[in-house]
Amino acid sequence: MIVIISDDKKENIGKSLYQYYKGKSQEEEVEFVSASGLDIKPCYGCEGCTYKTYGECVFRDDMDSIVPLLMEGDTIIYTSPMVWGGFSACIKRIVDKMSLTGYRFYNYKNGELVKGTISKMTKIVGIAESDKTTENERLSFENLLKEIGNIIDVKHLGRVVASSYASTDVEKLALEVAEL
Amino acid sequence: MKYIIINLSPRPKGTSSMLKDYFAQKMHSNANDVEKCNLYDYLKSMNVLLDKVKTSDSIVLIGPSYVCSYPADTINLLSSMSESAGVLHGQSLYGFIQGGMPYTHTHEHGIRLLENFAENNPVEFKGGFVMGGGAVLNGQPLEKIMGAKKMVPAVNAFIDHIIKDEHSSEALYKNAAMKIPSFITRILAPVMTRQIKKRFAAEGINYNAKSPYL
Numbered sequence: 001m002i003v004i005i006s007d008d009k010k011e012n013i014g015k016s017l018y019q020y021y022k023g024k025s026q027e028e029e030v031e032f033v034s035a036s037g038l039d040i041k042p043c044y045g046c047e048g049c050t051y052k053t054y055g056e057c058v059f060r061d062d063m064d065s066i067v068p069l070l071m072e073g074d075t076i077i078y079t080s081p082m083v084w085g086g087f088s089a090c091i092k093r094i095v096d097k098m099s100l101t102g103y104r105f106y107n108y109k110n111g112e113l114v115k116g117t118i119s120k121m122t123k124i125v126g127i128a129e130s131d132k133t134t135e136n137e138r139l140s141f142e143n144l145l146k147e148i149g150n151i152i153d154v155k156h157l158g159r160v161v162a163s164s165y166a167s168t169d170v171e172k173l174a175l176e177v178a179e180l
Numbered sequence: 181m182k183y184i185i186i187n188l189s190p191r192p193k194g195t196s197s198m199l200k201d202y203f204a205q206k207m208h209s210n211a212n213d214v215e216k217c218n219l220y221d222y223l224k225s226m227n228v229l230l231d232k233v234k235t236s237d238s239i240v241l242i243g244p245s246y247v248c249s250y251p252a253d254t255i256n257l258l259s260s261m262s263e264s265a266g267v268l269h270g271q272s273l274y275g276f277i278q279g280g281m282p283y284t285h286t287h288e289h290g291i292r293l294l295e296n297f298a299e300n301n302p303v304e305f306k307g308g309f310v311m312g313g314g315a316v317l318n319g320q321p322l323e324k325i326m327g328a329k330k331m332v333p334a335v336n337a338f339i340d341h342i343i344k345d346e347h348s349s350e351a352l353y354k355n356a357a358m359k360i361p362s363f364i365t366r367i368l369a370p371v372m373t374r375q376i377k378k379r380f381a382a383e384g385i386n387y388n389a390k391s392p393y394l
Binding site: 044084096098140 | 189299392
């Protein structure tokens with residue numbers, strides 16, 4: 001299952017990708033989450049999800065309906081406007097709660113410690129949409145996805161698209177995701 | 181010079197808060213005008229915090245690394261600073277990010293975020309510092325961090341750069357970072373895992389239980 005989590009009041013690429021996947025195949029299971037305007041509280045770093053209510057956030061908000069999708073999706077795609085080389089605050093609040101689907105222990109990979117995930121996720125993708133992006137912002141965004149992917153030990157991709165993207169760009173992105 | 185130090189962590193007694201106090205104490209002892217704040221005290225309304233930023237000459241942001249960058253509300257703070265007329269007027273900007281993983285590259289995005297922010301706003305980015313292993317401290321004094329012999333002087337040197345309003349290079353934190361040999365890491369992973377499992381067992385936590393979200 002592909003899960004697209006989109007800050008869709010500030011970008012369109014999330015919806016375009018969703019429509020592309022829906023149009024391409026009836027068999028492909030795709031879920032679209034409009035994150036704009038959802039009530040997602042900040043992660044307070046309280047460790048309640050580890051030591052009080054294991055695996056569950058102690059605060060009730062709209063994450064309760066998103067986490068089941070994050071657990072079941074094998075490809076998780078976050079789409080966001082480009083904000084100084086990172087995600088928008090709206091998307092980052094969801095990303096910050098990744099420990100809810102995270103492995104609590106440590107593994108060894110390529111000489112470093114990694115954590116992993118307890119979900120079905122095998123790919124994490126971030127797509128930032130922007131009118132004008134500097135080279136530094138593009139590199140920052142791509143590296144962010146690389147670091148997140150490394151820590152949870154899944155395949156990863158960070159891409160930046162112009163707001164004036166064409167349908168061929170959407171297709172190209174979907175192909176890159178498929179080939180990960 | 182007037183400095184504002186903002187703790188970007190939601191935890192009032194964690195490592196970022198300890199560092200905020202550590203920075204403030206060192207800067208105060210140099211007879212500087214230093215104000216320290218916690219971002220999460222101002223989440224509902226940032227106006228008072230923005231006024232403090234407006235009247236400062238140098239902004240120091242200290243925060244934890246949440247999934248490889250500063251927490252989400254740092255972006256809200258930066259956006260508010262950017263959108264409010266006159267808040268930014270050429271101040272110096274310094275960033276400090278600390279996280280659990282011992283590697284600087286894991287957390288470095290926080291510094292890139294501030295750098296990119298400064299490229300687009302009337303503020304001058306003068307350097308950042310990345311400290312791995314910070315979460316283990318859990319608010320304890322900086323001197324207790326692993327590799328303190330190199331880390332503490334490097335953090336002090338970073339604070340000196342802030343006091344002197346100088347640029348601080350990445351080499352400062354990269355040279356201070358712990359270099360853990362691969363064979364040690366290979367041993368460390370199962371040892372740390374065993375310790376966590378031991379704590380879970382002691383606290384009666386069933387870590388094999390199905391996610392409550394399923």
